[in-house]
Amino acid sequence: MLRKKNHSQNSKGLQEIYSGHLQKMLPEFSFWQVAEDIPQNLAWTLMFLSIAVPFLLWWAITSTGLISPLFLPSLGQVLGAFQRLLATGDLQTDTTFSLFRVSVGFLLVAVVSVPLGLLMGAFASIRALLEPIIGIVRYMPAPAFIPLLILYFGVEETSKIMLIFIGNVFFNILMVMDAVKFVPKELLDTTYTLGANKRQILLQVIFPFILPTVINACRVNMAGAWNLVIVSELVAATEGLGRRISVAQRFLKTDEIFASLIVIGLIGLVFDLLFQLLLRISCKWAVD
Secondary structure, X not given: OHHHHHHHHHHHHHHHHHHHHHHHHOOXXXXXXXXXXOOHHHHHHHHHHHHHXXXXXXXXXXXXXXXXXXXXXXXXHHHHHHHHHHHHOHHHHHHHHHHHHHXXXXXXXXXXXXXXXXXXXXXXXXXXXXXXXXXXXXXXXXXXHHHHHHHHHOOOHHHHHHHHHXXXXXXXXXXXHHHHOXXXXXXXXXXXXXXXXXXXXXXXXXXXXXXXXXXXXXXXXXXXXXXHHHHHHHHXXXXXXXXXXXXXXXXXXXXXXXXXXXXXXXXXXXXXXXHHHHHHHHOHHHHO
């Protein structure tokens, strides 16, 4: 009896040791683990599915013929529209104009919002002076400024760039300002103790600390810039992807509308990847 008991205990011990080694070799993984990374191959698979599944559903729905192409063109029709717009050069021209407006407008947003948000976050006096008016203006819908912008600047590029600026700058300012609040007070006190002045603290301590948040804020608000440039081009423009969508709607060319929307989405994806690359290059310490 004692021998059987010892044998049972030894077997149980071996099983526990084996299970422990197995868990070390094959770490436990759950699809719903909180704040944990997933295997890289699974990540790539999920990202592929997020794009492939909607297109497969689109193909399946249009293949049934239950929905008129006027409302939902097939993938083949959209690809045909894409090729047609490329052949005429209209797509390249419209994309160039929209890219120019977004790039210039958002560059102005960054140039104004980052320093101003930094100052508002660092100095309570500047925050008290500017936060109320910014809080009021940011709730005003940017498209509501279009009539005034056309009145002030005409229908040329300036009005569209200013719409992007007005629609994004205040949100960016507040996001940068909030990032400054998370700089540890102990870090600032230590820097003062070492003899740093206010300028050095702003540029060499606070700004590097909030840089990852600033880049992510710009990454998020870039989508808003694209929304506004399309709205401005729908209202008053002779070139641009928004204008292309407006003309296609007028002549019931739904395939061109879908083609333009896909181009906008792809450009947005490229911008998103560029911001992620900028984050990895300039803030390796934060990414790692």
